[in-house]
Amino acid sequence: MSGKDDASLSPLQPVETLEPMEPLGDVPLEAKSRREWVQTAIGAWSLRRTKVGVAAFAALFAIAVFGRFVAPYEPDEFVGPPFSVPAAGYWFGTDFLGRDVLTRVLHGGLSVLSLGIAATLIGIVLGVSLGLVSGYARRWLDETIMRMLDVVLAFPSIVLAMLFVSILGPRLWLIVLMVGISHMPRIARVTRAATVELAGRDFVRAAVAVGVPKRKILLFEVLPNISSPLLVEFGLRLTYSIIMIAGLSFLGFGIQPPAADWGLMINENRIGITVQPWAVVAPVVLIGALTVSTNLMADGLARAMMGIDRDTAVT
Amino acid sequence: MPPLLKLILIRLGLGLLTLFLVTIVVFIATQGLPGDAARAILGKEATNVARYEALREELGLDRPMLTQYTSWLAGVATGDFGTSLVGGGQKVTTLLGSRVANSAMLVFLAALVSIPISIVLGATSAIWRDSRFDNVVNLGNLSLAALPEFVIGIVLVLIFATAVFKWLPSVSNINALVPLTQQMWLFVLPVATLVLAVIPYVSRMLRASTVEVLESEYVMMARLKGISESRVLWHHALPNAIVPTIQVIAINIAWLAGGIVTVEYLFGFPGIGSALVDAVANRDMPVVQALVLLVAAVYVVLNLIADILTILISPRLRTGLR
Numbered sequence: 001m002s003g004k005d006d007a008s009l010s011p012l013q014p015v016e017t018l019e020p021m022e023p024l025g026d027v028p029l030e031a032k033s034r035r036e037w038v039q040t041a042i043g044a045w046s047l048r049r050t051k052v053g054v055a056a057f058a059a060l061f062a063i064a065v066f067g068r069f070v071a072p073y074e075p076d077e078f079v080g081p082p083f084s085v086p087a088a089g090y091w092f093g094t095d096f097l098g099r100d101v102l103t104r105v106l107h108g109g110l111s112v113l114s115l116g117i118a119a120t121l122i123g124i125v126l127g128v129s130l131g132l133v134s135g136y137a138r139r140w141l142d143e144t145i146m147r148m149l150d151v152v153l154a155f156p157s158i159v160l161a162m163l164f165v166s167i168l169g170p171r172l173w174l175i176v177l178m179v180g181i182s183h184m185p186r187i188a189r190v191t192r193a194a195t196v197e198l199a200g201r202d203f204v205r206a207a208v209a210v211g212v213p214k215r216k217i218l219l220f221e222v223l224p225n226i227s228s229p230l231l232v233e234f235g236l237r238l239t240y241s242i243i244m245i246a247g248l249s250f251l252g253f254g255i256q257p258p259a260a261d262w263g264l265m266i267n268e269n270r271i272g273i274t275v276q277p278w279a280v281v282a283p284v285v286l287i288g289a290l291t292v293s294t295n296l297m298a299d300g301l302a303r304a305m306m307g308i309d310r311d312t313a314v315t
Numbered sequence: 316m317p318p319l320l321k322l323i324l325i326r327l328g329l330g331l332l333t334l335f336l337v338t339i340v341v342f343i344a345t346q347g348l349p350g351d352a353a354r355a356i357l358g359k360e361a362t363n364v365a366r367y368e369a370l371r372e373e374l375g376l377d378r379p380m381l382t383q384y385t386s387w388l389a390g391v392a393t394g395d396f397g398t399s400l401v402g403g404g405q406k407v408t409t410l411l412g413s414r415v416a417n418s419a420m421l422v423f424l425a426a427l428v429s430i431p432i433s434i435v436l437g438a439t440s441a442i443w444r445d446s447r448f449d450n451v452v453n454l455g456n457l458s459l460a461a462l463p464e465f466v467i468g469i470v471l472v473l474i475f476a477t478a479v480f481k482w483l484p485s486v487s488n489i490n491a492l493v494p495l496t497q498q499m500w501l502f503v504l505p506v507a508t509l510v511l512a513v514i515p516y517v518s519r520m521l522r523a524s525t526v527e528v529l530e531s532e533y534v535m536m537a538r539l540k541g542i543s544e545s546r547v548l549w550h551h552a553l554p555n556a557i558v559p560t561i562q563v564i565a566i567n568i569a570w571l572a573g574g575i576v577t578v579e580y581l582f583g584f585p586g587i588g589s590a591l592v593d594a595v596a597n598r599d600m601p602v603v604q605a606l607v608l609l610v611a612a613v614y615v616v617l618n619l620i621a622d623i624l625t626i627l628i629s630p631r632l633r634t635g636l637r
Contacts, residue, residue: 121560131614151336154611156573163344166595166603242464247577251592266469274477288466295461
């Protein structure tokens with residue numbers, strides 16, 4: 001945010017949510033090419049941190065998706081005594097039931113990654129829709145939507161998910177939906193700000209003047225022009241989704257046993273942390289590497305969008 | 316009515332409105348959705364219609380939704396959150412009393428440690444902008460901000476409690492009968508985890524606002540007048556840079572109230588976070604309602620305080636109204 005005329009100085013505006021990332025830049029001042037987000041991505045690629053992020057993410061993605069095909073055992077196969085330290089046959093030792101840690105690690109990334117991506121997409125779709133409507137409709141509809149989003153903000157995301165899990169139980173669709181909903185306010189606000197700004201521009205006015213329907217203006221004039229901030233927002237939200245999904249699994253409200261999942265593995269094996277730390281260390285390192293890699297990419301995109309081209313950053 | 320007062324009253328009204336809407340969401344999530352508490356408690360025995368109906372009646376779930384809501388809200392307004400569904404039917408308030416105190420202490424200590432560190436880190440990296448120091452802090456913040464709290468916590472446990480050194484306890488089993496001040500070592504790792512999780516946000520915000528202030532015309536003016544650089548910094552730049560940070564600090568303290576969930580669970584810390592995990596696992600609805608409401612209220616109230624402070628402090632807002 002530019003800091004001049006946003007939430008920080010207008011007390012009537014609700015304040016920002018917690019972000020694991022750099023603030024966003026300003027809204028584009030004029031109609032840009034529809035391929036704007038491509039430009040941002042290319043700009044981001046010139047930063048070393050983006051390359052590191054992409055490389056790490058690609059490696060982790062490969063482990064999560066293809067790892068299962070090289071796993072030495074079945075994920076629910078008992079290969080030794082519980083909490084065995086690494087030895088020949090099980091290089092990372094066994095877990096609390098005597099299953100192979102390496103195998104379970106190779107199987108356990110897909111759930112958190114796919115649920116994280118799904119939650120992010122839901123958040124983007126919901127947030128963008130509300131933001132477009134809110135920013136273009138203004139007046140009472142705008143007010144109502146924004147007030148509703150304030151209410152969502154009042155719940156820390158993990159608490160919001162737990163609130164609904166308490167009665168409906170730990171269903172995966174519910175968790176993905178709640179994580180998506182918790183992203184909604186921030187994405188809606190970014191979209192709304194951009195829409196308000198764009199709605200006053202000449203090219204939108206021209207479209208209105210020639211009688212283009214509202215829906216088309218929003219989808220074909222406004223939306224392509226906020227593709228860059230949305231791309232940044234996607235990266236940012238993906239990081240946050242993964243943090244939350246892994247966190248919920250860690251608490252026991254996400255993926256349920258006997259499935260192999262990184263967050264769940266940490267929970268199951270932490271009682272043996274003094275005897276067999278690898279069953280905890282391996283998933284911890286992978287979750288940490290995954291969130292850091294997505295955040296590096298998001299940061300690269302944010303910098304590229306803001307035009308801060310500082311190649312001097314140490315990586 | 317003076318415009319400043321009016322602005323504050325409007326903000327107060329909006330805060331109350333949000334709180335009211337929050338109670339509706341909490342109520343609907345816990346009592347208004349299909350699959351009610353009675354079914355949740357009975358589990359498979361819910362097929363026993365007589366028992367199910369009896370329990371529904373006992374819990375008051377057979378009443379119309381609006382009646383349930385108003386009686387619950389009336390209770391909440393007078394500080395009565397009902398009785399816990401598990402653990403011998405204790406009052407929710409007595410059950411949670413010491414836990415609220417423990418968590419409040421945890422959040423207080425985390426804020427106390429993290430805010431000065433963040434301010435120093437943020438301000439120094441703004442002053443030495445683009446230096447090696449700035450870059451290292453920036454990248455450190457970026458990575459720390461991306462790590463889930465429980466990952467930070469486990470790494471700390473591995474380093475300081477189990478695998479590398481065995482200096483600190485990995486479990487914070489606080490004794491309710493001993494004053495908290497005598498068991499401070501049990502707070503060290505949970506507080507350190509929260510501190511590391513909060514620093515990135517506050518320090519980055521402070522860096523951004525300090526950079527902005529340092530580039531402003533009044534700081535340039537002050538420098539041109541020949542005022543010493545340290546005086547420019549302490550009297551002109553930093554006080555203004557901290558204003559937008561007030562809200563970030565407030566949100567972070569509010570975030571701590573939610574972020575403690577995974578951290579308390581990890582360390583077995585007897586606070587509201589671990590209580591919430593237990594209550595959700597046991598489907599103890601009155602406890603879930605009380606805790607979620609508490610956490611949301613903390614967020615709304617802290618935001619309110621931060622907004623009012625911002626209104627009172629920032630000169631542009633004050634003068635803009637006259």
